[in-house]
Amino acid sequence: MKIGYPCINQSLDCTSSRTFRLASYSEERLVETVALNLACLQRILEYNVQNGLLFFRLTSDLVPFASHEINQFNWQEHFKSEFQQLGSYIKQHNLRISMHPDQFVVLNSPNPQTVKNSIAELVYQGTVLDLMELDTTAKLQIHGGGGYGDKGAALARFAEVYHTQLPEAVKARLCVENDDRTYSLLDCLHLHELTGLPIIFDNLHHECVHNGEPMREAVEMAASTWKPERDGILMMDYSAQAPAERKGKHVQSISEQLFHDFLAETEGMDMDIMLEIKDKETSALKAVEVARALGRL
DNA sequence: CGCGGTCAAGTGGCT
DNA sequence: AGCCACTTGACCGCG
Numbered sequence: 001m002k003i004g005y006p007c008i009n010q011s012l013d014c015t016s017s018r019t020f021r022l023a024s025y026s027e028e029r030l031v032e033t034v035a036l037n038l039a040c041l042q043r044i045l046e047y048n049v050q051n052g053l054l055f056f057r058l059t060s061d062l063v064p065f066a067s068h069e070i071n072q073f074n075w076q077e078h079f080k081s082e083f084q085q086l087g088s089y090i091k092q093h094n095l096r097i098s099m100h101p102d103q104f105v106v107l108n109s110p111n112p113q114t115v116k117n118s119i120a121e122l123v124y125q126g127t128v129l130d131l132m133e134l135d136t137t138a139k140l141q142i143h144g145g146g147g148y149g150d151k152g153a154a155l156a157r158f159a160e161v162y163h164t165q166l167p168e169a170v171k172a173r174l175c176v177e178n179d180d181r182t183y184s185l186l187d188c189l190h191l192h193e194l195t196g197l198p199i200i201f202d203n204l205h206h207e208c209v210h211n212g213e214p215m216r217e218a219v220e221m222a223a224s225t226w227k228p229e230r231d232g233i234l235m236m237d238y239s240a241q242a243p244a245e246r247k248g249k250h251v252q253s254i255s256e257q258l259f260h261d262f263l264a265e266t267e268g269m270d271m272d273i274m275l276e277i278k279d280k281e282t283s284a285l286k287a288v289e290v291a292r293a294l295g296r297l
Numbered sequence: 298c299g300c301g302g303t304c305a306a307g308t309g310g311c312t
Numbered sequence: 313a314g315c316c317a318c319t320t321g322a323c324c325g326c327g
Contacts, residue, residue: 006320007319007320008319008320008321015322017321017322018322019304019321019322019323020324021304021305021322022304023304024323024324057319059319059320060319060320061320065305067306068305068306100319100320102306102318103318103319104305104307104308105306105307106307106308109307114306118307121306141319145307145308146307146308146309147308147309148308179318180318181309181310182308182309249317249318250319274319280320
């Protein structure tokens with residue numbers, strides 16, 4: 001089991017998510033920003049290794065406007081050795097890596113332009129992992145997309161796009177996550193049957209939208225969709241509901257008791273856990289302690 | 298130099 | 313009908 005946090009480290013004085021406005025786009029600005037982002041990413045990875053945080057999600061902002069038509073620069077070639085060195089460090093320390101294309105990536109949209117943009121974004125993020133020379137256990141996680149009033153038809157459209165439009169390099173890394181309002185675990189299983197995509201499990205989303213499966217059973221169902229030799233072990237997002245806030249909103253800081261309870265409920269199961277909690281590595285470090293005390297790490 | 302409106306992109310639930 | 317949240321704030325113009 002590996003534990004981690006997404007994208008941003010609040011203890012360091014750098015960010016790998018630097019970007020700029022489209023209006024101020026220039027090649028010079030792009031090169032400068034990517035160089036700073038990659039340098040910061042190396043520092044974050046070193047922090048993670050030193051602190052036993054072996055699972056990390058790379059920010060989508062590593063290369064600003066990477067899938068936008070304004071960006072015609074060959075950043076892949078220009079930063080080839082930097083990516084390769086980052087990948088080498090990742091492999092050397094046996095880190096698990098994921099990326100999470102944002103809400104604009106909708107493979108089942110009725111709008112062909114949206115689908116096209118979504119695929120371009122997936123190609124970009126897959127390319128980052130390819131340039132790092134990571135195997136296909138490094139994943140790209142997306143949601144099912146919109147429901148459009150007919151989830152069955154929407155999932156069939158997703159599968160159609162998957163089979164006819166996605167490059168193999170993307171398909172090999174893609175996984176789909178249950179979301180907190182449209183696609184439940186069972187809906188994702190349906191999509192898994194249509195495509196073979198592994199399901200990345202989110203416990204808080206499952207609490208929001210489910211079909212009565214107890215937590216342990218739900219984790220087992222998601223885990224069964226991962227082919228160990230291709231996908232590695234189950235990845236999951238862990239969070240808890242922010243008290244007195246809108247349903248699905250993430251807590252500020254981990255409840256060690258709730259996390260302990262979750263680990264107890266999934267005793268004997270192996271998975272890598274991404275903590276989607278506002279205070280980032282602070283909670284991740286606490287989670288590592290809880291897992292260690294239970295002999296899970 | 299700090300504040301706050303705005304930022305490439307989609308969707309659906311809530312007010 | 314418009315706002316908000318989403319895996320994550322950061323940028324930049326203005327006072």
